[in-house]
Amino acid sequence: MDIKDIIKPENLVYEKPKLLTDKTMHYCPGCTHGVVHRLVAEVIEDLNIQEKTIGVSPVGCSVFAYNYIDIDWQEAAHGRAPAVATGIARVNEDKVVFTYQGDGDLASIGTAEIMHACNRGENIVVIFINNAIYGMTGGQMAPTTLLGQVTATTPCGRDLDRNGYPLKITELIAQLPGTAYVTRQSAHTPATARKCRKAIKKAFQNALDKKGTSFVEVVSTCNSGWRLNPVDANKWMEENMFPFFPMGDMKDGERDAPDAYFKKN
Amino acid sequence: MDIKDIIKPENLVYEKPKLLTDKTMHYCPGCTHGVVHRLVAEVIEDLNIQEKTIGVSPVGCSVFAYNYIDIDWQEAAHGRAPAVATGIARVNEDKVVFTYQGDGDLASIGTAEIMHACNRGENIVVIFINNAIYGMTGGQMAPTTLLGQVTATTPCGRDLDRNGYPLKITELIAQLPGTAYVTRQSAHTPATARKCRKAIKKAFQNALDKKGTSFVEVVSTCNSGWRLNPVDANKWMEENMFPFFPMGDMKDGERDAPDAYFKKN
Amino acid sequence: MGELRLMKGNEVIAEAAIRCGCDGYFGYPITPQSEVMETLMDREPWDETGMVVLQAESEVASINMVYGAAGSGKKVMTSSSSPGISLMAEGISYIAGAELPCLIVNVQRGGPGLGTIQPSQADYFQSTKGGGHGDYRLIVLAPSSVQEMNDFVDLGFELAYKYRNPAMILTDGAIGQMMEKVELSDYKPRMTAEEIEAKYGSWATNGKKANREYNVITSLEMDSAKMESNNRRFQEKYKQMEEEEVRYEMFQCEDAEYILVAFGSSARICQKSVDLARAKGLKVGLLRPITLYPFPKKPIAELATKVKGFLTVEMNAGQMVEDVKLAAGCSNSSVPVEYFGRMGGIIPTPGEVVEALEQKLIEA
Amino acid sequence: MGELRLMKGNEVIAEAAIRCGCDGYFGYPITPQSEVMETLMDREPWDETGMVVLQAESEVASINMVYGAAGSGKKVMTSSSSPGISLMAEGISYIAGAELPCLIVNVQRGGPGLGTIQPSQADYFQSTKGGGHGDYRLIVLAPSSVQEMNDFVDLGFELAYKYRNPAMILTDGAIGQMMEKVELSDYKPRMTAEEIEAKYGSWATNGKKANREYNVITSLEMDSAKMESNNRRFQEKYKQMEEEEVRYEMFQCEDAEYILVAFGSSARICQKSVDLARAKGLKVGLLRPITLYPFPKKPIAELATKVKGFLTVEMNAGQMVEDVKLAAGCSNSSVPVEYFGRMGGIIPTPGEVVEALEQKLIEA
Amino acid sequence: MTEEIIIAGFGGQGVLSMGKILAYSGVMQDQEVTWFPSYGPEMRGGTANVSVIISDTRISSPILHEFDTAIILNQQSMDKFEKTVKPGGVLLYDPNGIVNPPSRKDINIYKIEGTKIAADLGNVKTFNMVVLGAYLKAKPIVAMESIRKGLEKSLPERHHKLIPLNLEAIQAGQEKLEAVNEI
Amino acid sequence: MTEEIIIAGFGGQGVLSMGKILAYSGVMQDQEVTWFPSYGPEMRGGTANVSVIISDTRISSPILHEFDTAIILNQQSMDKFEKTVKPGGVLLYDPNGIVNPPSRKDINIYKIEGTKIAADLGNVKTFNMVVLGAYLKAKPIVAMESIRKGLEKSLPERHHKLIPLNLEAIQAGQEKLEAVNEI
Amino acid sequence: MAKVVGAVVVDTEECKGCGLCVVACPQQVLGQNKQVNSRGYHYSFMENPEACIGCSNCAVVCPDTCITVYRVKI
């Protein structure tokens, strides 16, 4: 069969989601941010909640997320996206609010904000792009950088005594009673990307169902910061990050029942 | 035997530690802060480290801790004691640095600082006075306030939807690889106070032995904030706080071995 | 006439917020203003007007919650006192940069650092020149009575929306903690998203409708030319404020030879000082700036051509005195502008002020 | 003569810190200054001089680490850029209130908010009038070359210790990112606790010795009378700085009829503008404040009696112009003080400046 | 007419609410009033005080350094505030717990056995109303009718049933005022 | 003498280090220099550029809007910087990937097949040195001796063994410069 | 078996009358005084001095370190 006969509207099985704008993403070639942006756009389209959804983009490489998905957006100060989302969600109970944050944003400067939003059980979705580095500012150490990993501020590899341990923040978040759903995903292969999409969809559905906070970590690459090509970056991620940041759901349900948290008399 | 014959220097079995100054503590009658201050003073005296020890007092009722123990002190901005202690400890490796923080200070505004200091494994001691309220500012809700508990900002009792869940921060801290020793104590009876003293001593010994971060939570009362008399406050604490904040060691050893935190290749 | 009550300044802020149709309050306790949130929590406005009240985990979180909620078009506010306001510096700069309306209340205490919980006016510079980075201005209202604590909540929001710019009520522990008679405002309904859109345009992130492009609230602009044009637009706004929004009060300035300039608490003191001075035969008047930004330059410049001198009375080391000098200097007169103040939480007495006036201006 | 190198301003800050015997650096990445920490991490000074370098979890943490380490008597510093400096506002106020020496580097970018990463001078007010709450001042040094980035690190620490007050290097993305020739300083050994004590007194929390009372670093004082006396002591210090520490540079001011006033990057531009203007036959000079606080009031007041006008050239909406007006006003002259500036990350061109001068002062 | 009063004692003695009722009574008869409390952590287990000003004209500073009247309810407050009474002014105190009674000769000094009288009334919580009554006897600056209205306004609805008891306590205080030194 | 140069291309082409070596060479012969890079996230996968000024006198602004010379290594940079060359100035470009070659008539235009020459030399990383050589041929503003010293200073010790290779590449560039438009 | 007798000295001016020592004493030795100290507190005192065994329990829970304990074996 000739290619021209295949490429016909009636045979279309995959195209760019309508919710993605025409702007060329500013990301480096092969950056995971692009994939996750598309997944988020697809989910919002699927659930038909464009008019209800408000995104909060952080300071980080994804600061310009607001250029790419056709919904209302607020850019947030570094680390404060969960507070911004809380503000929006509290005075707009009928809206679906999500943050899209990097590891520096969420797990370093914004530790207090993410922990408390999740602990309060704010009815929001958090998409957490963990690429083990500060992409935006040129590849410095992030809280999730592994020991031995080379970054701009750990030129000889992260050292325990000088730089401390990598932080598994998602494991902590999963224990906060306000979270309904906490999962760790990746999006580097067709299968994982499809799974990740399902996870994101569940998270948004939870927000519609007012179940509490839903948190989706996506273990990601930053090939620029890592100084690898995109394909090798995926390999590096699988070999080094996956053992430390294992995939899977850590919590799936609703925020905790209040009983255990009450004073007794 | 006549009392006068008993009260003689040679029969002395308990007196105020020399490291406590003559100043009358500003605390309300029956406040746990006073007991823990004494325990800390005793431990510093025991270990003979007055010349080596630097205390960091927080914003909170214990802001004036520096008036009561005869060692060098730094008052810290609200929530930032772990950062201040990190600063001191990093440039004074031979010193023993401890913070003494309330629940508002440590578990609310200072969440990022305590998590990261513990995660880096700073060689410091943290004394955490959890009285489930903001004592200093007049009894507002703290992160550790129980659901249903009445405070100045939850006059009808803490409500899940409006105010979120109480936060078990110590449980989270215990999972951070940089901590060597994490324990929860109380100091409201002779037995618990003696046990608490042992825990504090271990924490300071760990700092001398450079084992990582040692963290001692003391579940405490704030009878003023709770609007109870001191004796009833102890009862309320036992009945309401102990089930939610159970006593005991959560971790006792050294900070984690680095192996699991390394990149693989 | 509204309801007459005896209330603390802090309590009135809370009550006025509910009554003016505020959608949300986000705050963190700090003396001497914790009664604002406490009163709100006690009043349970969520049942009455639907207003949200949330105790945040910190002032950093509060101001960013305000940013978020304000970005969605809602009428929201926070309150704090000096150290807490410092923590909001980045957030305030973001709100100004993203051109969002909101109300920030600073019940000042003495600094620097942890300082004292007693009243102070030492955050004048921080409020009027920008505590945060970048070129921005707050609309700064300085109440000098509990009544004005009521009135300026609504006024603050009105101005904030008019200019899409954060407004601040700059007050202090004396007015926050004191009870006075106050006539409360009548209830105004909360505005719906549609009303806000009709009145102020459709910039808010309240969900992209089919009939408009999506909205983005941001202060970021990587293109320097565009960023400069944003900056110029802000400056235009500030100029308009300087033309339209200056508010002040004058007491006995008509025949005055000497003018006291003071705001807030110290202005109350100075009213008595004027009486004392007049009793001594000194022709003294008082100019009380109500808006600290925009500052009442013009009346000062006009007075500068007529009087023998100005004395600013401040509960700080002399901050507003610079603005008075700049304003008086505009007239090209060389009339002396002196400063008298107390610090550390101390409020000057009316007598001290008269003494200072005599020493610094009359005998000098 | 020290070692000659071609280096970025940011790199030089790091190198100068190591060489001047700095004990510790605590920072957080932000463009356009991340090279400061990156260079330090690359240089591994812990092996060479024992200097500690720590990447903190945030700017709030950095400045509080600086507070702690400085309180223990150590020579420590941080660096950031505008939004990060805003986050430090509370901490800086605490450091000033507790009277601790330290060095803070602000490599400014355009604001407000996230703004732009391009160079700016819009944090002039924040730096000189106090971004944090309460009455305090920073010693503010404004380098206009990479060489001065080197020189002012040591100078900043010297002044900080002399006054037990935080010092700031206020620079911008242009000087931070640019490479120039620089003659590096020679190495100075780090000071021991004993040396610091001998030179500056024994206020530091380095462990209570038997021969002294215990030391407390705090900015808290609940007794208003004592707090006021603290405030007065601070003001005395600032007065002493104004008398002893003013630094500035003048170019071709002897016969000048018009004076450009500019600092940092814009001062470099203005040097060329002076040449351009002179080539046109205009008698123009340049005054470059090196210390922005204390501000060079006296030379401006003196010039004000001789010249026809001042033009401040700033990469902001006009901030230093207020200080120039206040200074010029001191002479009771009515010489005009005008402002020209660019914003949003744009650096004015020498030609633009001359044009502005002609329009605003000469033709006006 | 301007009356500047300081009321000082322990935290639990109802100092602040006594001041509030007094101030509200002023409001009820159309006067200007201010009420300014001590605040912050110095209250912890220590003293509490409030300055109340009632005046026919606009009030400038709510914070005062000397007073027409001082109502003093413990020794610490006596030490601190006896000296702040203007010559010719009034000092009213409850002798319970007072080790060093006031000694000034240039002011009017009154005493009220508030603690005892309240106990006799069967409700120690009315202590502050007894003292208020005594004060009003010494200085009848507000009408009883205004006091009643003031009570209504300052007590929450659910406590209105206590108003008669409070009025009774006020009356008891008025009756039991003792002059110690009258100039 | 003052020479104001912009060097612009992709991130990976060695634009910044070419500028640095050039600037260091100026230092080596006692001239004033500035080197100012584009910075920040606009670099992500996009273009990088650096302005270098070499002068006998003190330099004011390191940031320029027009240049004596533009060295242009990709199409985006051509679009952006062709117009910034001063009339009479120099534009040097590598034609690889250039779809629209420069068209101005009022400037001197040169071309260097840097990509190809570097590949021929057996080390594509010497690309930027080839281009530098070509530039020095067109405008010999620094002596070869200074360039050698500049290389020594700007390369870390461990890369010094590569200096001969770099010099070879520079020479190749000097030899292979092609004039496109000379005015 | 030797009997142990004890006694405590309460710093009555420092005591804040919180009553924690009273509850902590296994021998019901202590009571709160009807009198107040100069700061208005009903300070603690030995109501049953002969019962004291010098176990220090009271001192260990006192937040204000007002209690000195003596003990002797007889």
Added chain:
Amino acid sequence: MAKVVGAVVVDTEECKGCGLCVVACPQQVLGQNKQVNSRGYHYSFMENPEACIGCSNCAVVCPDTCITVYRVKI
């Protein structure tokens, strides 16, 4: 059993040549072009068009959403 054939269209101007689609394709259909697009990227193209089964794997991993996929059962 019906055979499935597919084809993809790559937006060559948007493509950044990251190569992720190339690796993701189970049929080795895609390759990186020797040519660059105007932004200098070696854009992806169908090197073995006949092998395509229209599984969309390439599109699913493309960070820049440059790939449109068509499939038809024959």
